[in-house]
Amino acid sequence: MVETRDKRVSYYLLLLPALVIYLSVIIFPIGLSGVLSFTRWRNFVLTGFVGFDNYLVILRDPEFHRALWNNVQIMLTSVFGQIPLGVLLAYLLFRKLVRGTRFFEMVIFLPITISAVVVALLWNRIFSPVGLYTNMVRVLTGNPDYVVRIFENQDWAMVPILVVLLWMHTSLYMVMFLANMQRIPSSTIEAAKLDGAGEFTILTRVVVPSLANVLFISSIFAISGSFKSFDLVFAMTGGGPVNYTSVMSIYLYRHTFTFNNFGYGSAVSVIMVVISVGLITLTRWIYGRVQKKYD
Amino acid sequence: MKRLVRPGSFPVVFLACFLLLAPSLLQAGGQKEDDGRVVLTTYLQKDPANPQFEGHNAVMEAFAEAHPHITFRHEYATGEAFHQKFQAMAASGRLPDLFTTYVGKRTAYITETGRVLDLRPYLEQEFLDGFTPAAWEPQGPEGEIYTVPPSMAVCHVMYANTAIMDELGLTFPETYQELLDQVETIRRAGYYPISLGNRDQWPMNSWLLSVLVDRLGGQEWFHDAMSGQAAFTDRPFVRSLEIIQEMVAKNVFSPGVNQMSNPEANQEFYQGRSVYLIDAGWRTSAMTNILDIPQQEAIYLGTFPRVDGSVRHGSSAAVPSEGFGLNVNLPQDPRKLEAALEFIRFYKGPQGAAIRLQHGEVPSYTLDYDDFDLPLLQRAYAEFQVNTPMGYVIDAKMDGEGMGILNPAIQAMMFGDLSPLQVARSYEEWVAANDSSRVGN
Amino acid sequence: MKPMNQNMSRGWRLFAYVFLFAFTAITLFPLIWMLYSSFKLQGEIMLYPLGWPRNPTVKNYHDAWRMGNMGVAAINSVIYTGFGTFFTVFFSLAAGFSLTKFGYSSSRVYFGVFTLGLLITVNAVITPLFIMQTRIGLYDTRIGVIIPYIAFGLPMAVLLACSYIRGIPDSLVEAAVIDGATYVQVFFRIIVVVASPVMATIAVLTFLRNWNEFILVFILTSGESMRSLPVAINSFAGRLNVNYGMQFAALVIGTIPMIVFYIGAHNLLISGFGEGALKE
Structure with a gap:
């Protein structure tokens, strides 16, 4: 009896500091966003209640559709690019398949320390019309009008950003996976090796199943992070040319802070949350199915 | 199953960091106001570290020397971020005494919402006449002047x-x-x-x-x-x-x-x-x-x-450049208002204009360029402004x-x-x- | 069986080296470029953006440090990041323990509430946050920055902590409770020790996030005495004439502490793995 009371008190004692701080900061802004998403603003002054108008306009806006599609591309890159690559890199380092693991671990980690501004500036120094790569091609091919055309192509303009994202953020996942791989008892891996399993088998049969939980958590991070991504896209292209590389958070930023329509921006953020919740619920469902299968 | 009791070194290091940093938390932010002085708070779209604003910095120094009783508490920002914070300030009603305003639409959320003071009653005609006429395009429905443009863009x-x-x-x-x-x-x-x-x-x-x-x-x-x-x-x-x-x-x-x-x-x-x-x-x-x-x-x-x-x-x-607007509530404190107006007269008028001209700007206040030794292209730019009709x-x-x-x-x-x-x-x-x-x- | 195994290993190794060296080259290039460009003056950067400095100078560092008031900014960054990270790690670990090892059904709800926090974009809530802080007097205080840092750091940290602590055998906790320890004691004596790898992970990720954070400090404080490094660095990215040289110098100053922190945390991470881990 006493134990259960102590247990419940302890439960709240441990939980509340995090919960209280988190909610005290988040609740008011979230609530306000929710309410404001039904209002119209002009010059950052409230001008009236418009019901679901903001939502209807956003959902019909072709620019929003493009932004959403671009976010989906980022999400696919994160979930099916960064996470598998992160597992692979963590595995190489965990199994010490190369010399100098500490050096490489450091190097893989480095990209997230580089400011998005530097990445964007350097990218342009190389690939812009006055950049190094562009000029080399001009000289080599004798075509003075050469520019990198995919930047101007509706369907391909996102690809350079996706490549840079893959390079920059894979380390995030590598760090998490590496920490969790340390929990796998070395005896398990030795046993698998004695059974004649190769590295690939060890990776897929022993290591990945033991990471199931953290893979699930990573997918949640990847999905939510993808739908919020802003800094790198903003620094690299600002959403342009035209709006080929616009993403939802740039769309939100422009409508809120450049066009001064606070209500419209709030509605965008509500839509972003709803989409993410849907996708995370889906991920959870898939995870549940997979877990059941393994059990 | 046994657990190793040896504590991980990680929490210990963290605790040490925490103790090391704790005293700094007690330091309060912001500066204290001196008595007997007029303190003006500002929010400016300037970047004092940028060579572009050398002229601005030089005028500020000269002003501080000429008016030692007026001190500023500056806050600077650049780019889009400037507007982001400015809008938050507007929404919460916490605007500083003096801030950057545009003659065009860019700061409409301040200039078209009754948050900035109309300067017409406070500035002398003689002062206004010193500027190139192009600077005085109407800024409001009644011909209000919210901003004295320091130059033409x-x-x-x-x-x-x-x-x-x-x-x-x-x-x-x-x-x-x-x-x-x-x-x-x-x-x-x-x-x-x-x-x-x-x-x-x-x-x-x-x-x-x-x-x-x-x-x-x-x-x-x-x-x-x-x-x-x-x-x-x-x-x-x-x-x-x-x-x-x-x-x-x-x-x-x-x-x-x-x-x-x-x-x-x-x-x-x-x-x-x-x-x-x-x-x-x-x-x-x-x-x-x-x-x-x-x-x-x-x-x-x-x-x-x-x-x-x-x-x-x-x-x-051309469009008149961004300048300084005053908080609409400033007349409630006549000393502050007088200080702010003095600053505007100094900065935009002959003294400030001469200093800014020497640092590469072409001010909207009319100056005789022959009195100054100007770099080649600045001179060309000044003449371009005089000789070219502007739309x-x-x-x-x-x-x-x-x-x-x-x-x-x-x-x-x-x-x-x-x-x-x-x-x-x-x-x-x-x-x-x-x-x-x-x-x- | 055995030779095939070795071949496969060799293939893996080759692939690993090629991949890692390519990655290394791509990664080190921007850093080195940033480093040597910081010794060039603006005109040279404009005219010869990729060239090695012709007249190397430390003027950028000198100017950036003085004009950007970077000494103060560095101290502020350490304070914001240090406190933000410490409390995020500590609170998230406590919450992670309570949400995974107590078996209450309300845990699922709280877990969901924290997950929701991952979806919030700072740009969407920054204006309400500013209004709230000016009303209750937290605007322009250090605590007014640190509390949002913790709050925005917690969702990710709690999820990570939960996923790790869930994997710690229940028997470990139960045995201690049967021995007469309270749950709070279990947390401090067992969980904190056993979970040190995930603590290091959370610490590294939270530190990075806080160290690079710009918008919260920028909006929620005013004036130079409260600025952090990213806000100071941003002041070199002017609208009309960007001074790249000074910006690079400032970025070098801002990047080094992150790398140092990672090296430090990395050592702890490894020692955590080696000695604090569970043994059968």
Whole structure:
């Protein structure tokens, strides 16, 4: 009896500091966003209640559709690019398949320390019309009008950003996976090796199943992070040319802070949350199915 | 199962860090106010660390020396972030005493919402007369003056590299057709005709489209278009877009014009790879810093050549620069108000203008340039301002959100995805339904 | 069986080296470029953006340090990041323990509430946050920055902590409770020790996030005495004439502490693995 009371008190004692701080900061802004998403603003002054108008306009806006599609591309890159690559890199380092693991671990980690501004500036120094790569091609091919055309192509303009994202953020996942791989008892891996399993088998049969939980958590991070991504896209292209590389958070930023329509921006953020919740619920469902299968 | 009792070193290190940092938390932010002084709080879109603002810094120093009883508590910000915070301030009603305001639409959330003081009752006519007349375009429905513009932002100059022109035997084109005819000569010699960095989407609009529309339509047409008596689907606007489209089709711009940022376009021109550069007038100060004297001597400041069917010629486009607005509540504290007005008179008037002129700016307050020893290009820029008729800049007159429709559409047109008429239609449609000049606030 | 195994290993190794060296080259290039560009003046950067400095100078560092007031900014960054990270790690670990090892059904709800926090964009809530802080007097205080840092750091940290602690055998906790320890004691004596790898992970990720954070500090404080490094660095990215040289110098100053922190945390991470881990 006493134990259960102590247990419940302890439960709240441990939980509340995090919960209280988190909610005290988040609740008011979230609530306000929710309410404001039904209002119209002009010059950052409230001008009236418009019901679901903001939502209807956003959902019909072709620019929003493009932004959403671009976010989906980022999400696919994160979930099916960064996470598998992160597992692979963590595995190489965990199994010490190369010399100098500490050096490489450091190097893989480095990209997230580089400011998005530097990445964007350097990218342009190389690939812009006055950049190094562009000029080399001009000289080599004798075509003075050469520019990198995919930047101007509706369907391909996102690809350079996706490549840079893959390079920059894979380390995030590598760090998490590496920490969790340390929990796998070395005896398990030795046993698998004695059974004649190769590295690939060890990776897929022993290591990945033991990471199931953290893979699930990573997918949640990847999905939510993808739908919020802003800094790198903003620094690299600002959403342009035209709006080929616009993403939802740039769309939100422009409508809120450049066009001064606070209500419209709030509605965008509500839509972003709803989409993410849907996708995370889906991920959870898939995870549940997979877990059941393994059990 | 056994657990190792040895504590991980991680928590220990963390605790040590925490103890080390704890005292610093007790330090309070902000500075204390001295008694007997007037303290003005500011929020300025300035970057004191940037060489561009040397003039600003020098004026601030001179003012502090002349008025030791007035002190400032500055807050600086740049770029988009400036507006983001300014809007938060406006929404919470916590504005400082003095802040950056634009004459155009960019700070409409402050200037059109009754948060800034009309300076007309406080400034003497004699002071106002000292400025170039162009500085005094109406800032509100009643001719209010919220901002005294420290200078004019000239948004269109067609710079020419005369060294290359001499080499190719070219002269600055008189007509648009002549410019088109030069393209082949220029390109055959391995140069690009015109550099313009339109990556950020607004330069083509501010630096070229505005001038073309002004030349083809004139002031009256534009006022009609604003009020709805004319439309942006009319000939002046559509023809201007057609010219831009034609220039793309005929290779007048260097390749990748929509991929090139402003500094990159400048770089192309500075490196002598293009003959012309279309850019803003204030670029002269950067050229003075970066180029050596022979290079500077080779630069000529002209305007876009004559266009068939235009109602005015040789004009550029300008908008009064951003200056300082005062908090509308400032008159409640007469000492603060007097200090702030004194600052504005000093900064914008003859003393401040002279200092700023010596640091590369061309102030809107009229000065006799012969009294100063000015760098070559600054002198040229000052003369350009005196001798060139100035039209409007579209994005200073129309709502920013509409520019979010127009500017990407211009890029799409340059890629061949939209026709000039389609661009004009989509913009007109937005303006008719939303722009504050048509539908009011 | 054995030779095939070795071949496969060799293939893996080759692939690993090629991949890692390519990655290394791509990664080190921007850093080295940033480093040597910081010794060039503006004109040289404009005209020869990729060239090696012709007249190397430390003027950028000198100017950036003085004009950007970077000494103060560095101290502020350490304070914001240090406190933000410490409390995020500590609170998230406690919450992670309570949400995974107590078996209450309400845990699922709280877990969901924290997950929701991952979806909030700072730009969407920054204006309400500013209004709230000016009303209750937290605006322009250090605590007014640190509390949002913790709050925005917690969702990710709690999820990570939960996923790790869930994997710690229940028997470990139960045994201690049967021995007469309270749950709070279990947390401090067992969980904190056993979970040190995930603590290090959370610490590294939270530190990075806080160290690079710009918008919260910028909006929620005013004036130089409260600025952090990213806000100071941003002041070199002016609108009209970007001074790249000074910006690079400032970025170098801002990047080094992150790398140092990672090296330090990395050592702890490894020692955590080696000695604090569970043994059968």
